[in-house]
Amino acid sequence: MSSVAAQQRRRTAAPAETSASAEKPRLSRKHREWLAAGLFLAPDVLGLLVFVAIPMVLSVALSFFQVSGFGSYQWIGLGNYRRMMHDPLFWDSMKITGEYVVILVPVLFCVSLGLGLLVKQKLPGVGAFRTALFLPYVISLVVVGVLWKFLLDEQTGVVNRAMRAAGLDGESWLGSPSLALGCVIAVMVWVMMGYYMIIFLAGLQEIPREFYEAAKLDGAGPWTTFRTITWPLLRPTSFFVLLMSTVAAITGGLDLIFVLTNGGPANVLHWRSSTSTSRPSDSASTATRPPWARSWC
Numbered sequence: 001m002s003s004v005a006a007q008q009r010r011r012t013a014a015p016a017e018t019s020a021s022a023e024k025p026r027l028s029r030k031h032r033e034w035l036a037a038g039l040f041l042a043p044d045v046l047g048l049l050v051f052v053a054i055p056m057v058l059s060v061a062l063s064f065f066q067v068s069g070f071g072s073y074q075w076i077g078l079g080n081y082r083r084m085m086h087d088p089l090f091w092d093s094m095k096i097t098g099e100y101v102v103i104l105v106p107v108l109f110c111v112s113l114g115l116g117l118l119v120k121q122k123l124p125g126v127g128a129f130r131t132a133l134f135l136p137y138v139i140s141l142v143v144v145g146v147l148w149k150f151l152l153d154e155q156t157g158v159v160n161r162a163m164r165a166a167g168l169d170g171e172s173w174l175g176s177p178s179l180a181l182g183c184v185i186a187v188m189v190w191v192m193m194g195y196y197m198i199i200f201l202a203g204l205q206e207i208p209r210e211f212y213e214a215a216k217l218d219g220a221g222p223w224t225t226f227r228t229i230t231w232p233l234l235r236p237t238s239f240f241v242l243l244m245s246t247v248a249a250i251t252g253g254l255d256l257i258f259v260l261t262n263g264g265p266a267n268v269l270h271w272r273s274s275t276s277t278s279r280p281s282d283s284a285s286t287a288t289r290p291p292w293a294r295s296w297c
Contacts, residue, residue, distance in 0.1 A: 116200030145259025
């Protein structure tokens with residue numbers, strides 16, 4: 001009798017449990033997607049806030065103070081900015097930065113696009129070729145600077161040794177004011193071209209193959225195919241590459257320039273750390289500059 005009573009109790013409890021579970025509110029599919037997206041984005045957003053946004057705000061606030069040593073702050077308002085605007089080295093730095101960006105971005109764009117078109121072809125060993133072109137991008141800029149400083153050294157550099165072996169005179173690649181900027185641009189192109197090559201390659205692979213087959217049937221040559229099919233359909237990717245490369249040219253490269261030239265020769269690449277000056281307000285005023293910008297101190 002006891003077993004029969006237990007079975008009856010389980011039968012009466014089962015509908016109650018079923019109704020209770022059915023009454024629990026469940027998130028809709030849209031809410032679950034938003035929750036998943038928030039969880040995935042949270043670490044990146046937190047990192048950007050802690051390591052980018054907050055330091056930027058503090059840097060701007062610091063630029064309104066005169067800083068002497070550690071912990072000594074004196075409010076001077078726009079004093080740093082006024083001195084900056086009247087310093088000729090600041091305007092010289094802006095001119096050099098403009099030249100750097102104007103030359104680097106188009107050269108990097110054309111080289112990356114050409115490499116993207118090349119590695120899109122079905123060639124033997126193209127995978128290893130893509131990897132070799134992308135590898136410089138993942139190397140630290142300090143390591144790249146040390147490597148190229150060794151290669152371009154006036155006395156013992158590999159480049160000058162090869163030129164002398166060919167009967168040519170060696171050059172002071174990093175010591176000549178007329179060559180230093182070009183060398184830095186060439187090294188930056190070597191570093192960054194693999195990354196933008198991959199972006200162009202992704203854009204090229206999104207273009208339907210049927211368009212090229214139709215152009216081939218119509219007798220279109222390589223240039224006509226590129227001008228009428230590839231280039232128009234690649235415009236969104238091209239805009240992204242131009243935007244990203246311009247931002248990278250303005251805000252990046254401090255490590256490379258410091259290792260290669262330390263701002264020289266003859267101040268042709270002005271740069272000086274805020275710790276290398278004895279004027280108290282320099283450390284505050286340098287907070288307003290791009291990270292790699294040449295110094296106007």
